[in-house]
Amino acid sequence: MRIQPLSHIPDADDLRATHEAIAPLIHRTPVLSSRSIDGIAGASLFFKCENFQKIGAFKMRGASSAALRLTEAERSNGLATHSSGNHAQAVALSAKLLGVPAYIVMPETSPAIKIAATEGYGAHITFCANNQKAREETLEKVVAETGATFIHPYNDYNVIAGQATAAKELLEQAEGLDAVIAPVGGGGLMSGTALSTRYFAPGVKVYGAEPREVDDAYRSFTSGRMQQNASINTIADGLRTNLGEKTFGIIRQEVDAIFTVSEASIVDAMQLIWERMKIIVEPSSAVPLAAILDNPAVFAGQRLGVILTGGNVDLGKLPF
Amino acid sequence: MRIQPLSHIPDADDLRATHEAIAPLIHRTPVLSSRSIDGIAGASLFFKCENFQKIGAFKMRGASSAALRLTEAERSNGLATHSSGNHAQAVALSAKLLGVPAYIVMPETSPAIKIAATEGYGAHITFCANNQKAREETLEKVVAETGATFIHPYNDYNVIAGQATAAKELLEQAEGLDAVIAPVGGGGLMSGTALSTRYFAPGVKVYGAEPREVDDAYRSFTSGRMQQNASINTIADGLRTNLGEKTFGIIRQEVDAIFTVSEASIVDAMQLIWERMKIIVEPSSAVPLAAILDNPAVFAGQRLGVILTGGNVDLGKLPF
Numbered sequence: 001m002r003i004q005p006l007s008h009i010p011d012a013d014d015l016r017a018t019h020e021a022i023a024p025l026i027h028r029t030p031v032l033s034s035r036s037i038d039g040i041a042g043a044s045l046f047f048k049c050e051n052f053q054k055i056g057a058f059k060m061r062g063a064s065s066a067a068l069r070l071t072e073a074e075r076s077n078g079l080a081t082h083s084s085g086n087h088a089q090a091v092a093l094s095a096k097l098l099g100v101p102a103y104i105v106m107p108e109t110s111p112a113i114k115i116a117a118t119e120g121y122g123a124h125i126t127f128c129a130n131n132q133k134a135r136e137e138t139l140e141k142v143v144a145e146t147g148a149t150f151i152h153p154y155n156d157y158n159v160i161a162g163q164a165t166a167a168k169e170l171l172e173q174a175e176g177l178d179a180v181i182a183p184v185g186g187g188g189l190m191s192g193t194a195l196s197t198r199y200f201a202p203g204v205k206v207y208g209a210e211p212r213e214v215d216d217a218y219r220s221f222t223s224g225r226m227q228q229n230a231s232i233n234t235i236a237d238g239l240r241t242n243l244g245e246k247t248f249g250i251i252r253q254e255v256d257a258i259f260t261v262s263e264a265s266i267v268d269a270m271q272l273i274w275e276r277m278k279i280i281v282e283p284s285s286a287v288p289l290a291a292i293l294d295n296p297a298v299f300a301g302q303r304l305g306v307i308l309t310g311g312n313v314d315l316g317k318l319p320f
Numbered sequence: 321m322r323i324q325p326l327s328h329i330p331d332a333d334d335l336r337a338t339h340e341a342i343a344p345l346i347h348r349t350p351v352l353s354s355r356s357i358d359g360i361a362g363a364s365l366f367f368k369c370e371n372f373q374k375i376g377a378f379k380m381r382g383a384s385s386a387a388l389r390l391t392e393a394e395r396s397n398g399l400a401t402h403s404s405g406n407h408a409q410a411v412a413l414s415a416k417l418l419g420v421p422a423y424i425v426m427p428e429t430s431p432a433i434k435i436a437a438t439e440g441y442g443a444h445i446t447f448c449a450n451n452q453k454a455r456e457e458t459l460e461k462v463v464a465e466t467g468a469t470f471i472h473p474y475n476d477y478n479v480i481a482g483q484a485t486a487a488k489e490l491l492e493q494a495e496g497l498d499a500v501i502a503p504v505g506g507g508g509l510m511s512g513t514a515l516s517t518r519y520f521a522p523g524v525k526v527y528g529a530e531p532r533e534v535d536d537a538y539r540s541f542t543s544g545r546m547q548q549n550a551s552i553n554t555i556a557d558g559l560r561t562n563l564g565e566k567t568f569g570i571i572r573q574e575v576d577a578i579f580t581v582s583e584a585s586i587v588d589a590m591q592l593i594w595e596r597m598k599i600i601v602e603p604s605s606a607v608p609l610a611a612i613l614d615n616p617a618v619f620a621g622q623r624l625g626v627i628l629t630g631g632n633v634d635l636g637k638l639p640f
Contacts, residue, residue: 030350051598271635278371278631280598311598315591320635 005069006157012199018161025064031173036276042300046174051311055089063090065162066151077147082135084110087153092121105139154188155244164192178302179205181288184217185239187247194254208258209291218258238284259291280311325389326477332519338481345384351493356596362620366494371631375409383410385482386471397467402455404430407473412441425458474508475564484512498622499525501608504537505559507567514574528578529611538578558604579611600631
């Protein structure tokens with residue numbers, strides 16, 4: 001199956017077509033609730049559990065959406081990306097499921113467990129120095145040698161359309177929501193969440209949540225001009241990235257507000273989810289709950305959809 | 321609602337009546353699978369997720385089953401037990417849901433988090449020295465003073481009937497199983513699992529799994545005579561108890577085999593469940609998977625129901 005590549009902001013039909021196309025490659029993840037957390041929050045929370053997604057994170061949606069938009073000829077040359085995290089595994093598994101090669105550029109400092117997971121999906125790994133320039137140059141070389149197509153982790157409408165399907169499902173699974181809240185990193189999930197909510201549940205608010213230590217999205221949103229993070233000093237390793245132009249364009253237009261939270265709030269919210277829900281989520285997943293608990297005046301009494309982005313954590317390095 | 325107290329081994333109708341009666345007080349927990357763990361085990365595993373049960377463990381089933389068999393007069397005097405673990409919380413929550421008092425005797429060395437959880441359900445806590453004699457004497461005194469009814473954690477047909485409902489649900493949720501495997505501590509869950517399987521899925525095997533360090537059930541089962549543990553030296557804190565006479569009677573009759581596993585196998589299996597399934601289970605829950613992975617000659621190619629008993633772990637003391 002192939003769907004048309006997108007060179008515009010995805011519309012409602014694009015999202016429907018994307019969801020139908022990627023359905024065989026992803027899980028329709030469950031939505032869970034916790035009376036105990038609801039009691040603490042004074043609100044009704046509906047957690048979309050992308051920690052149970054294939055490869056353990058929502059990234060599988062965007063990678064498969066982009067892969068399914070390549071021509072047969074493009075696809076047969078393979079998929080490529082640079083990443084040390086969930087996107088690498090998502091591209092590797094998408095390639096495996098489509099029967100084509102994956103070429104992943106990873107920093108030589110990547111954790112052994114992430115290297116092993118990516119290799120486990122049959123990807124070819126090329127190591128590089130641990131900086132952005134080395135990643136991009138190495139990727140360029142790999143692409144030139146193989147003819148593989150680079151799948152960007154977020155700044156690509158084809159990827160955004162895939163990430164949008166998480167909120168689309170959430171809105172189908174939990175009715176009568178007042179708002180949907182997602183964390184913001186590069187903005188792929190956030191912009192997709194905003195689009196799905198606008199199209200499929202027009203009255204529902206869309207909020208972003210971001211670690212205060214890497215608040216480029218908050219500052220960009222507030223100032224109307226793209227800002228950069230000065231550091232990457234957050235435990236929420238999935239959210240250290242700056243917005244891209246495409247994701248910022250959508251977020252600026254469609255998101256109602258972005259909340260920032262402290263590192264302590266993130267760890268507390270993560271521990272609360274682990275202890276009360278008995279599920280494993282990565283720190284990035286806890287950022288929206290941290291925002292809800294920190295802002296009772298905004299959220300009390302509401303029905304809130306919360307996207308738990310993933311569950312890939314190093315069990316040897318927990319913050320508790 | 322009240323159901324009749326049991327002074328005999330529960331029959332199929334007793335289990336059906338128990339299940340119907342406790343249904344409003346418990347969760348019908350989901351059954352999850354993991355392709356990745358199936359691949360490692362070379363078998364198809366269906367995990368009954370009692371870590372998502374109320375109070376985070378299957379103990380809620382047995383405690384509520386026993387509580388619902390008291391007369392109005394008995395019930396109004398309250399429920400009592402001695403426990404530092406899941407059973408204390410299960411008795412406390414059962415009492416709360418029924419609107420009656422709970423009196424819990426806990427060793428003064430109990431973790432603060434467990435004391436807080438039990439207090440959170442509104443129970444009256446009496447502390448005692450950390451040994452069996454002090455527990456029993458303190459409980460006797462509390463019962464004499466209050467008129468509350470002691471709910472035994474396992475050696476009670478009313479409790480066994482409640483624990484049996486976990487396997488009853490599992491057999492309804494996962495069809496065509498070859499065997500059901502549960503961990504063995506005091507034997508309440510194991511004997512209940514055996515009864516449900518014999519009654520509701522007669523051709524299906526029933527296996528127990530036990531830490532080698534506390535293998536009283538294995539030795540009792542093999543020798544035909546009740547044996548005691550020489551130590552409690554296992555990470556699986558829910559399984560340190562010896563069998564009771566009632567649970568041993570059922571296990572001896574109805575269980576097909578008991579497997580013992582090393583501490584290292586338990587930790588490995590626990591880590592596998594956390595990493596691949598993204599759910600939090602306590603060490604006791606990992607014992608059946610450890611037995612499956614250690615015995616491929618027995619289990620390969622089979623469809624296996626596995627009871628994950630609970631998810632209450634101290635996140636500050638993980639074995640990884």
